[in-house]
Amino acid sequence: MSLADLLGVFLMGALWAPAALAQAAPSxxxxxxxxxxxxxxxxxxxxxxxxxxxxxxxxxxxxxxxxxxxxxxxxxxxxxxxxxxxxxxxxxxxxxxxxxxxxxxxxxxxxxxxxxxxxxxxxxxxxxxxxxxxxxxxxxxxxxxxxxxxxxxxxxxxxxxxxxxxxxxxxxxxxxxxxxxxxxxxxxxxxxxxxxxxxxxxxxxxxxxxxxxxxxxxxxxxxxxxxxxxxxVRFQVTEDAAAELQRFAAGDLHITEVVPPQPLASLRARFGSQLRLSPYLGAFWLGLNVTRPPFRSDACATQDCDERALALRRALSMAIDRDKLTRYVTGLGETPAYGIVPPGIAGYVPATTTWATQPQAQREAHARALYRHAGYSSDNPLVIELRYNTSTPHRRLALAVAAMWRQTLGVQVRLRNEEWKVFVQNRKQRTITQVFRGGWIGDLADARNFLAAFGSDGPLNWMGYDDAAYRERLAKADAAKSETARNAWLRAAEQRLLNDDATIPLYFYSSKHLxxxxxxxxxxxxxxxxxxxxxxxxx
CATH class of the missing domain: 3.40.190.10 (Periplasmic binding protein-like II)
Structure with a gap:
């Protein structure tokens, strides 16, 4: 073989090194x-x-x-x-x-x-x-x-x-x-x-x-x-879902952790059977720090103060159009949520908010009335922070929620984007948080797994929710002699939590990977x- 031929082979090997490595190390x-x-x-x-x-x-x-x-x-x-x-x-x-x-x-x-x-x-x-x-x-x-x-x-x-x-x-x-x-x-x-x-x-x-x-x-x-x-196995840090998709398209990833919000039809056209969507035991909600104003009034201890704080929490929840969120913002098989426990757990009938069946226009009218009852108006708007960890889908969702609150109620929202470890620490401490990204991915197919954190002052109770009646319902579920009775008490606990509006349910997850x-x-x-x-x- 001539020197020119050898040089050609060397150059071809250099040009095709990634493919060659893939062939040499397929595992x-x-x-x-x-x-x-x-x-x-x-x-x-x-x-x-x-x-x-x-x-x-x-x-x-x-x-x-x-x-x-x-x-x-x-x-x-x-x-x-x-x-x-x-x-x-x-x-x-x-x-x-x-x-x-x-x-x-x-x-x-x-x-x-x-x-x-x-x-x-x-x-x-x-x-x-x-x-x-x-x-x-x-x-x-x-x-x-x-x-x-x-x-x-x-x-x-x-x-x-x-x-x-x-x-x-x-x-x-x-x-x-x-x-x-x-x-x-x-x-x-x-x-x-x-x-x-x-x-x-x-x-x-x-x-x-x-x-x-x-x-x-x-x-x-x-x-x-x-x-x-x-x-x-190499686990890649991929906080930017859009960048993760591009890495998959370029052949740098075999599996993505998520799929960024995009029209489903275009994703299917582009990736075909490589797009995997399926039901998932996970709930996405916004948490409200009920240990501090404005969601808990520390200025007084009267029933009227508590009612105004509850009115504000419910107004924020009712002002969000979940159908629009899941159709236009997430758009990959998620379903609107009006509860904490997702469907699909054998023997359990999830609870729901009392207003879930109302048309969105009626919800928004009610939300405006509650907002006024809480003491806010166009001259005295609520100013709050919505905190979320770095993620393209979370940023899109936060922007959409902030726009709905502004349009329906006149709320002024400051978005706070934090790196994951910082976000987790701030959320756990309940010191500077007001509204924050929450949610729960099931550790096991049991309704209690989604509800247990709200029943104690542990590190997972990010809202600081403290209600004796809620804890009593969990205790009765634990003492139940049958699975039917246990699920009934768990549902009663979930309903109590929803009636207190300490969280704002948004949607139930679908798993989505490329x-x-x-x-x-x-x-x-x-x-x-x-x-x-x-x-x-x-x-």
Missing amino acids: QLERGNGPEPSTLDAHRCQEVACGNVLRDLYEGLVTEDARGRLVPGMAERWSVSADGRSWTFVLRDNLRWSNGEPIDAGQVVASFRRAFAPATAAPFGELFDALDNAQAVQAGKLPPERLGVSAPDPRSVRFRLNRSASLPALLTLPIAFPVYLPAVETHGAQHTRPGQLVSNGAYRLAAWTPQANLLLEKNPRFHDAAAVAIER VSRRVRGFESNALDRHASRWLSLTP
């Missing part, structure tokens, strides 16, 4: 993942971005298959007592951490105790209120050793509950993942960094470039490693969870 999955994960500490995770990564890094006693069905995880089997209050999980043989050390039941118990220790401040701890002593341990009233979890032998983990509950579904949450405690003791908060994070799932953390991506590599010590097809034709094994499911271990890539 790296590129996933859009939304904002930068706030943490990779499984016990402290509270959002989808970290949950997606953690479900690849870790495995709990129970896990989910590609269709969202509960299947054995670390535990090969489990059983429950006749009264539903004692669960025993039997571990698989030869479970190992990613560093090769063995895993036994004692380590699982110790990890649970760490999860509920007050210093951990696990945000999802309140979802385990059925676990014996869990709330008292998390509040520091009892030592972690009193938590209702024990290890009768090296392969058995036993849970004691104070009421019957669907424990296996709860054990799929990141708070129930085993954390390698020697790394926590040695590195503290830095135990989540590459080279220091020890996990037990299908993948291990190889690299983390802040505000860019996280690279995971296959964990050869995972008990089902032989069935894991993809060698590496999925490359190269990806196999991507199955729609109600909780929209897609662990990489179930996926594969065609060449």
Whole structure:
């Protein structure tokens, strides 16, 4: 071969390097993942971005298959007592951490105790209120050793509950993942960094470039490693949905986390079967900080003050045209919401606002009357801040809501856009927030999962909602002897919350992704969870 020929081959190789790399390394999955994960500490995770990564890094006693069905995880089997209050999980043989050390039941118990220790401040701890002593341990009233979890032998983990509950579904949450405690003791908060994070799932953390991506590599010590097809997974930070779509179109991503608001017909024409839309157990709402004015009047304690604050909250809710929001602003299968719990949960009939069936013109007229009753007018307009995290869809929605409030009521809205970690912290502190982006993505198919946060002063009660009658209804649901009675009390609790207008429901989610034709094994499911271990890539 001549020098010219050799040079031509070299140049062709350089020109086609991306394609050549794709052929040489067909087993790296590129996933859009939304904002930068706030943490990779499984016990402290509270959002989808970290949950997606953690479900690849870790495995709990129970896990989910590609269709969202509960299947054995670390535990090969489990059983429950006749009264539903004692669960025993039997571990698989030869479970190992990613560093090769063995895993036994004692380590699982110790990890649970760490999860509920007050210093951990696990945000999802309140979802385990059925676990014996869990709330008292998390509040520091009892030592972690009193938590209702024990290890009768090296392969058995036993849970004691104070009421019957669907424990296996709860054990799929990141708070129930085993954390390698020697790394926590040695590195503290830095135990989540590459080279220091020890996990037990299908993948291990190889690299983390802040505000860019996280690279995971296959964990050869995972008990089902032989069935894991993809060698590496890169989770890309993709806060800008429009930019994420362009990266997918350019071939830089195999799966997007979201799809930006665009006409559905044009998306289908452009991407065909790569556009995946399906029902999703998620609710989007705006939260109102009811611990501070103007949504709670601290200037006086009279009933009239409370009525004016309630009138204002309801006026803002009624002034929003949800049909327009879901048709023209979101437009990808979402449905208008007038409640907190989305449809699709077996046996549960969701509650709704008392005015949901009114025509929009009638709602707006009522909203203007309530606005005046609250003490506001064109000469004395309400001035509020609407806070949301960085995201193209969230910005579009905030602009639309602000325009509706201005047009219908004359409200002056200041939009506040914050990076995810800052937004989460401000929302949790309830100090400077007034109206903020809220919502809930179901952790399990249970109405209580959408309602529990409003029943305590925990880190997930971003509005500061405090109502004894609401808590009483939740308690009666927990004590109910039948599923029918339980759902009836949960519905009564949801109705109480809606009547108090502490939140402004906007829409129920649909899951929406762009999925490359190269990806196999991507199955729609109600909780929209897609662990990489179930996926594969065609060449």
